[in-house]
Amino acid sequence: MPSIGIGLDSCVIPLRFGGLSLIQTTDFFYPLVDDPYMMGKIACCNVLSDLYAMGVTECDNMLMLLGISSKFSEKARDVVVPLMMRGFKDCAEEAGTTVNGGQTVLNPWCLIGGVATAVCQLNEFIMPNNAVPGDVLVLTKPLGTQVSCNAHQWLEQKSDKWNRIKLIVTEEEVEKAYQDSMFIMARLNKTAAQLMHTHNSHGATDVTGFGILGHAQNLVKQQKNAVNFIIHNLPCIAKMAAIAKCCGNTFGLLQGTSAETSGGLLICLPREQAAKYCAEIKKVEGHQAWIIGIVEGGNQTAKIIDKPRVIEVETLDDGTVQSVPPTTTSRRPNHPKAVVQEPQKVVLQQIPQAVQEQPDLPVVSQQLPTIIQQIEQTPASMHQQTICNITPVTLQTSQQVQQVIVEDPQQYQHMQQQAQYQNHH
Known part of the structure; x- marks a missing residue:
């Protein structure tokens, strides 16, 4: 039967009863969040993750390790410690196990952690050593x-x-x-x-x-x-x-x-x-x-x-x-007046065939005239906020194209989505 000692997440110890192994781990650390209840849940979750890393899904028992800070006032102790213990217990119940014992000590620093134990058959855990090229x-x-x-x-x-x-x-x-x-x-x-x-x-x-x-x-x-x-x-x-x-x-x-x-x-x-x-x-x-x-x-x-x-x-x-989708903008709060130094300008070009053949110019979809036509037919109610200006532009090839300068990119993007042409910016 396989066995693991110190070095990985949990020890795997074959028991004297045929076909069974003891899977066990311990962990504890200092609090890192200011919510005692959540700290208790995090500590319990952290201990159980060592079992889960072995593919063990059922924990038979947990012990709680608790260090009470000697710097706590009586009031802080009476509030913080019960909340941490409750969070630990609730997380254990969520995992389908129970806390049956542990140890509490007075310590200069607050500590919380525990021990998780499972007794498993061979098919109930996964040895962490079988990776192959191609995985x-x-x-x-x-x-x-x-x-x-x-x-x-x-x-x-x-x-x-x-x-x-x-x-x-x-x-x-x-x-x-x-x-x-x-x-x-x-x-x-x-x-x-x-x-x-x-x-x-x-x-x-x-x-x-x-x-x-x-x-x-x-x-x-x-x-x-x-x-x-x-x-x-x-x-x-x-x-x-x-x-x-x-x-x-x-x-x-x-x-x-x-x-x-x-x-x-x-x-x-x-x-x-x-x-x-x-x-x-x-x-x-x-x-x-x-x-x-x-x-x-x-x-x-x-x-x-x-x-x-x-x-x-x-x-x-x-x-x-x-x-977060790559196109998602910053979650900074929206202010009544957007703080923009200069209007963002998006240039769309309808490239004639003669110009498309030049390798140093971009090739744009032939559907662009439809978008431009929709912009030109924008309802009058939307004209109060100028969306775009369309002006003719002559390239060095003497071919004339249309340049669209968008002054309200958000509104323009909404129009594009409605027209189902989201790729033309």
């Missing part, structure tokens, strides 16, 4: 939790670091990222673990304190085959990549070294199963998962390419976590 890497939660929590703290303290990052993000964006990250960290990876079985996972780990690259390196070293992990995409909570860039090497988010708390599962899946896995987890949970890299032949190393693609991710109004 792909899937991530089930976005990165950036450390950045969002630190940015929120800087905002509250109005520190020098906040004065630096406020040039690229608003207070509302930082607050939303912080709230998003809390609920992302408190979300169980149970569904992700269940689907590992149905889609033939070759191994997984959860992404926590060592960052996406650190955990990928730890996982690749356990593989029986000579493989490398190559990461191309980094799904990040919206605006966190921009903050990380602004702060230089403070976090290492884009380098894969930024610590995460209660992150997603990093899973090795057969290429033909990966897209189905992502589609099914979205169907079941509503949340998106991402294919972020590949497995290829190599020498047990993991790396992120020089310029990885950053995928902005946010929590929508319905509570689901989704990628």
